[in-house]
Amino acid sequence: MDLHLKETQVDTEVAYEGHFLKVQRDTIQLPDGQRAKREYIKHPGAVVILPLMDDGKVLLERQFRYPLHDVFIEFPAGKIDPNEDPLDCAKRELQEETGYMASEWQFVCTIHNAIAYSDEHLDIFLARGLTPGESKLDDGEFLETFTATVPEMLAWVREGKITDVKTVIGTFWLEKMASGQWKA
């Protein structure tokens, strides 16, 4: 299958392991038999939550993202813990970051955000039947929550006010699901 495209692992090593990022460096064989190196981030995967209120509004976050030195509008999201089920992770992250719990959960889709240099995937879930509670942010985590309608979010995507990929894609999916065109 696709042997004219496939790259095969010859050797693998950890090139860098920091407190947050892990870089893997593999020797590979190219489709033409030549050898090359591939460096990439080893990532445990993450979840994204689309929290849809009973009044049709969406629960969002504003968070400072240091690599880009700016505040981003985002859906709640977080890294999957070792051996954690993605849905359990979504429930945990929604509650920790926003305080909300949801009575209805549906898987929406999986996306890959940096296929050239990371093995990260993000599982997106729709959360409904929301009830508020108390958030418990990690030490050193600062964010604020607010709500917006799907049409407002679409306008922000169009204008470039929402640029975070998980949030752009979640917004388009919410429009498709709200119109009944697509189902989670």
Added chain:
Amino acid sequence: MDLHLKETQVDTEVAYEGHFLKVQRDTIQLPDGQRAKREYIKHPGAVVILPLMDDGKVLLERQFRYPLHDVFIEFPAGKIDPNEDPLDCAKRELQEETGYMASEWQFVCTIHNAIAYSDEHLDIFLARGLTPGESKLDDGEFLETFTATVPEMLAWVREGKITDVKTVIGTFWLEKMASGQWKA
């Protein structure tokens, strides 16, 4: 502005510099005055091309992405060279990867694909007035091209056959532009 969210740089160092990835490690001050570390990939930025043929079909690529050990359906894309104008980069990458040249170019949007651990941004351009020519792939670069309609691509996004974020977002934008709802 947003001082209750802002993180300020105290110190910065290169933590890892490989042949492909560069990891930066900064000491920062949190909004509450505490110090912390932030590790992230330094990336030059990239461009994505949405090549729309005169018959309404879209030019796409299939490429093996080693970090995920799978072939992905993608729009043509590539990294911006030092001091290169993003539009020039888009023209160069489209021609190198597919052989095509375009007579009409329009900026669509900028997206950020890994805001937790990379400063990468992607500038997306719409390319029309396409004429075929000869591709010149980089050494060690293997990919194949094909065409699909926007409705086909939307079905693939919905079914999980397209999961690459730049390609998912470009597909949704193409639908918005084709319907006349949004303009590039």
